[in-house]
Amino acid sequence: MTTDIADAVPARIEDYPVSPRSRRGGLQAAQRRIGLLMLLPAAAAFAFVILYPFGQALALSLFEDTLQTITPTFIGFANFKAVLTDPEVWQSFGITIIYVGCSTLGTLVLGLGWALLLNQPFKGRGVFRALTLMPWVVPSTVSAFIWAWIFNSRFGLINGLLLELHLIDVPQAWLSTPEGAMLAVILTRIWRSIPLFMAFFLAGLQNVDTEQLDAARVDGARNFAILRDHVLPHLRPVLIVVVVLGVIGGLQDFDTIYALTGGGPVRATAVLSVEVYKTAFEQWDIGTASAIGVLWVATLLPPAFFYLRMLVKGR
Amino acid sequence: MFDLSSRTAKLVFGGVLVVIGFYLFFPIYWMITSSLKGNAELYRVIPTFFPQQFTFAHYWSAIAESKLLVYLGNSLIVSGASAAINTVLAVYAGYSFAKYRYAGRQPIMLFMLSAQMFPFGLLLISLYPVMTSLGLLDTRPGLILSYIVFALPVATYMLYSYFMQVPDELIDAARADGGGDLRIFHTIVLPISIPPIVTVFLYSFMWSWNDLLYSMTLIVSEDKRTIGPGLLLTYLNETNADWGGAMAASLLVSLPIVIAFMFLQRYFVQGVTAGAVK
Numbered sequence: 226m227t228t229d230i231a232d233a234v235p236a237r238i239e240d241y242p243v244s245p246r247s248r249r250g251g252l253q254a255a256q257r258r259i260g261l262l263m264l265l266p267a268a269a270a271f272a273f274v275i276l277y278p279f280g281q282a283l284a285l286s287l288f289e290d291t292l293q294t295i296t297p298t299f300i301g302f303a304n305f306k307a308v309l310t311d312p313e314v315w316q317s318f319g320i321t322i323i324y325v326g327c328s329t330l331g332t333l334v335l336g337l338g339w340a341l342l343l344n345q346p347f348k349g350r351g352v353f354r355a356l357t358l359m360p361w362v363v364p365s366t367v368s369a370f371i372w373a374w375i376f377n378s379r380f381g382l383i384n385g386l387l388l389e390l391h392l393i394d395v396p397q398a399w400l401s402t403p404e405g406a407m408l409a410v411i412l413t414r415i416w417r418s419i420p421l422f423m424a425f426f427l428a429g430l431q432n433v434d435t436e437q438l439d440a441a442r443v444d445g446a447r448n449f450a451i452l453r454d455h456v457l458p459h460l461r462p463v464l465i466v467v468v469v470l471g472v473i474g475g476l477q478d479f480d481t482i483y484a485l486t487g488g489g490p491v492r493a494t495a496v497l498s499v500e501v502y503k504t505a506f507e508q509w510d511i512g513t514a515s516a517i518g519v520l521w522v523a524t525l526l527p528p529a530f531f532y533l534r535m536l537v538k539g540r
Numbered sequence: 541m542f543d544l545s546s547r548t549a550k551l552v553f554g555g556v557l558v559v560i561g562f563y564l565f566f567p568i569y570w571m572i573t574s575s576l577k578g579n580a581e582l583y584r585v586i587p588t589f590f591p592q593q594f595t596f597a598h599y600w601s602a603i604a605e606s607k608l609l610v611y612l613g614n615s616l617i618v619s620g621a622s623a624a625i626n627t628v629l630a631v632y633a634g635y636s637f638a639k640y641r642y643a644g645r646q647p648i649m650l651f652m653l654s655a656q657m658f659p660f661g662l663l664l665i666s667l668y669p670v671m672t673s674l675g676l677l678d679t680r681p682g683l684i685l686s687y688i689v690f691a692l693p694v695a696t697y698m699l700y701s702y703f704m705q706v707p708d709e710l711i712d713a714a715r716a717d718g719g720g721d722l723r724i725f726h727t728i729v730l731p732i733s734i735p736p737i738v739t740v741f742l743y744s745f746m747w748s749w750n751d752l753l754y755s756m757t758l759i760v761s762e763d764k765r766t767i768g769p770g771l772l773l774t775y776l777n778e779t780n781a782d783w784g785g786a787m788a789a790s791l792l793v794s795l796p797i798v799i800a801f802m803f804l805q806r807y808f809v810q811g812v813t814a815g816a817v818k
Contacts, residue, residue: 259721260640267633274688278666279658339560355805362801364750366768367790371567374783385587428813448542473656480752484772501661518662529657
């Protein structure tokens, strides 16, 4: 398998290559049938667990379906009207933007820095690269536990450090304040995402032309100029992939936030995923939850659009 | 790439290494050492950097006093089964996309690739009544089926990009020898595709192993609970603050997947970045 993203993502969707043999004239219907047969199980599963539920959710957003309603009643766009005039939903949008924006930006900077570092030849680099994957592979509940313990109000590491440095006089209940809780979920998200960003950047760094770098160095270019003029421009395609995937991943994220803060204190970290979950499975207001969910899809559309355009039009 | 002979460059390099390295690795170190400290040492306002006294008490209590082993067993069954199903589905679909041509191939593929934009939480709202009406709510098969949501699109794409690199000449030669397509796939292509297949299996396994949302919602009985909600409900409630036990249990449930990754990380990173999707 290639590590080269530029190769891996086809430049144009028409270029999704197909083996020359099957393109040749005299295409056999029997072969086509085998191809479709092989696709069938996956397509059926896809329809059953993704497509059908999605369509169903779209439909449910037009119904009143709560614990009080025996059968769902069609109410048109009333759910959307209610949701869009609900300040709590707007607050949830704002929280989602802050959460996704800060965590994507933070991961971008730190992931790039870490990749540039681990791209330098030094002893033990392989070990570092392997260990870096750990925050990514530990279960989401575990990462929430670790960071909840670090931010613990009485015996947490952060309080201990800040007390030692005399920056605070008494331990702070970080997760009980809106800002502290937001900081904690963002730091946890960045921590979990750096490994994947690093992997993508490292793959992208292999595209950088070393001869060009050497030539620039002979011309007297310093490290900063090399980074700015020769390394970063080559990383542009990877940068776009990483930002789009980071935004999609951030918008999808539920587990860590739910385990770490439960969306609280009060509603301070209730991003859209948490909001939908609570409305659906704590208040059992399926219609409203579906309506919020449809708006949530709307937030996912721009990055998904960029992503598809990247595949269709090339970069 | 960079010239580190100057002092400033060395300082910047070392500084970045220490800061990001600390951020990435210290929480892991903290989980390990916290799980090994006795309660007297653990609950101090100014923590000790290195445990003064080691104890495995938290591990024994995590194993003996909670249902951790039950959760681990459930996670193993559910993640293993869903990863196996996902891998089989993705192997055939990926090969079909790579080596056959038929109407609708590109739209279907593009559609599957864009599946990331369907929010998992939204799908769950409708999966829940579906599973209820099929009698699959609070059952392992129901959860196993639902886990297809997470990994199937990316798994298919990863295998597609691998099968694209399998030379057509190989398949043509086998066809010339009179082999049927399915037979060729099973006896010639699959045996040389073990590394990407293992990667895809592990990728799917990780999604299920790490999940909290679906398991928490679709499983109600304690004896079928998986590690995500199991850990959460055991350790994170207002009355019980057993952080030593929480850290020990965290380490135990992370071990299987971390070890698997340490061995397979090279294939894995290549596979995921080649897919260029999450």
